Amino acid sequence: MDIDDILASVDRGPGASLESAALDHQLLTRFWVAERAVSEVLPWPAPLMERIMDRVRIQIETIEDLAASSETTLPTTANTHNPNLNLRLSILQTDLARSQYIVRSLLRARLAKITKYSMHYLVLLASRNKNPLASQTQSTASSQNPNQQPEDSVPDISELTDLAPLSEPETSFLHAHQTLLAGHYAGSFMGAFPRQLRRLDDNAGGTSMIQGPDLKEVVFVRCLGAEVPVVVGGEEEEYETGVTMRMGDVWVVRWEGVKGAWGRGEVELL
Amino acid sequence: MAFPLPRGVTASEIAFLAEMETVTIVPRQRLEGLELLGGPIEPLVPPRRASLPLWLALLLKRQRRANIIPPTWLHPEPLALILEVESQHQDYKNAFSPPPPLPGQPSILDRDALPSARPQYTPDGNRYYAAPPFLHQNTAQTVASSRDPPSLPFHWVEVGNLLLDAASDDLVDPDQIRRLLKDLREVRMAKMRSGVDVLDAAATGGGGVALTGVGSMELGEDRGFITGVVDGLRRIGSSKEQARREQMAEQRANGGYDGTQDDDEEEDYMEF
16 A cells, blocks of 8 residues: 555545545446447546446445355344345445446447547547657658558557547557458458558548548537537637527537537536 | 447437436335445435435335335326427427426526526536436425426436336326326427428537427437438538638638638548
8 A cells, every 4th residue: 555545545535435426427427428429439537437447346345245244144133134135235236237337338339439430540649649750751661661561551559648538448459459450451352452552541532541430410418508609610620609509408519519518518418 | 349339328228317317205114325336325214205316216116115206297287287388388389398497597487597507526627517317306396496387307208107117006197197298298209300390400510409398218219310310411511511611711811810711721621
């Protein structure tokens, strides 16, 4: 046990942990619904998921302790305590299963999106953390390489530190998945192509081969702030606003128009 | 395939969410308080009322350990009133009846009052505004003042049906309630269908279509249809939108804003 653990245990005092258990559960539920509703992978809420997984671990221990005590005390107190103990156990287990279901569904939804748009996220991650000089030399080197393989177009992301929106395991899964896929493509059909056509991130003729999530798709949102304007275009563009949503309203709008407001917690996806 | 379900929560997931709503029960036996992952549960001491998540209330009800007190809105009178508003009232010919107000939102009766959202703060320091299913909209004693007209909560279809299935003996006149719920659903379904005409507004950038008052299950039913229509309309209108945006960029450039045009052109190029 080091100083960080002690500080953490003080931070999570008994009173605070009860309050935040309910709050974290609500945050997790909302994040799950949001992740299910949009086409892109949302930023990984690392602190929240850590807290949730800690609680799940503690809850499993509690249930195991209770189950063990019910077996040991069975002969003596069978008539008085056992019905209640069984009830408590079944309630705790149902609650645990519900939380685990949300976490599992959340992770699977993210994995599905990551595999669907794997090249998009690899290029996104690689482009953010690479200095432009290095990538240039690499691309010229690879285009001259006579033995160009599809695997070569999978960017190396082992040195990255900023992994947003993915978590660390998701990033390594993404890289391994795409490398395998590129190897499979090479073995099954791409090896027979002329070598300038073997890249998976080909953008000859102004058409990119990489498919990304469609941010213009519509989503259902509830406005939680007092007034939230819908932004025209993405966040990078100018701050041009369209209609204004008022508190409590439910709207059908483009995801890119409310993405910023979602990040600030002013709208909720439904 | 990592995940076979379509985008957006499905009907069974919506029912799962509805089971997180809080309801009021009268316990028939004692039970010490429990610390659940979804938050603490108060000790149950009969005959004192307690507020529990719906899934737990149903679990206790099925084992005959508790009675559920129906939510304020799930009685024949308020439902009949809402049905009358939905079907007869001029203001709601093409709109759903107003939903229960969020905390800090002024009541429907004083329209001029300004909403004042009161956020909680998460352990990570972000703002958090509570919303259904975590508001007490299905308890027997609602927080809203009694002068508020009755309103259908976000999860009304699911909560209504779950209670009719599992706890119909706790409801007042369950057959009448079942009939009213069915009528309400039909009236509102017709409204949803007739609203298809205005979906074009959601297909343009910065535009949107308001569905205020819609229920979660109703949204889930029409999610695929609405997103499909809007995305189709968007594709049809994309060249028109493109032209409009180029025109606006030009106007901006003429009006003295320089430098934005380059960005816009680059953006346009990226889309094709």
